[in-house]
Amino acid sequence: MAVARTPGALFGDRVRELRQKRGLTQVDLSERLGLPQSRISEIESGARAPNLVTILRLAVALECKPSALISIFDRADLRSILPK
Numbered sequence: 809m810a811v812a813r814t815p816g817a818l819f820g821d822r823v824r825e826l827r828q829k830r831g832l833t834q835v836d837l838s839e840r841l842g843l844p845q846s847r848i849s850e851i852e853s854g855a856r857a858p859n860l861v862t863i864l865r866l867a868v869a870l871e872c873k874p875s876a877l878i879s880i881f882d883r884a885d886l887r888s889i890l891p892k
Contacts, residue, residue: 815881815889817854822880824852826870840869 813821827837827848834852838845841862850856851866858866867874 813884813889814854816851816857818880818884818889819857819877820852820854822877823848823866823870826872826876827852830870832870837866837869841865 827834832840834845834848838848841848843862847856851858851862863874863877867877870877
């Protein structure tokens, strides 16, 4: 049986995917955001969920629309990833 991914892990996967597509390291992205590299690592691993302002800053830093960051949830079964 497959283990359901958490919303944070799915979002983190998307951030990592977009960052890597742009040829950025976590350090590069952290400098663009003005956050520690450890925070980027926490977001990408799903250990920390960003707030709305951070999501908007990520969109600016990654030169994408905010919807590109959350589009990962369009393919997910939302009921299965939400906490019970």
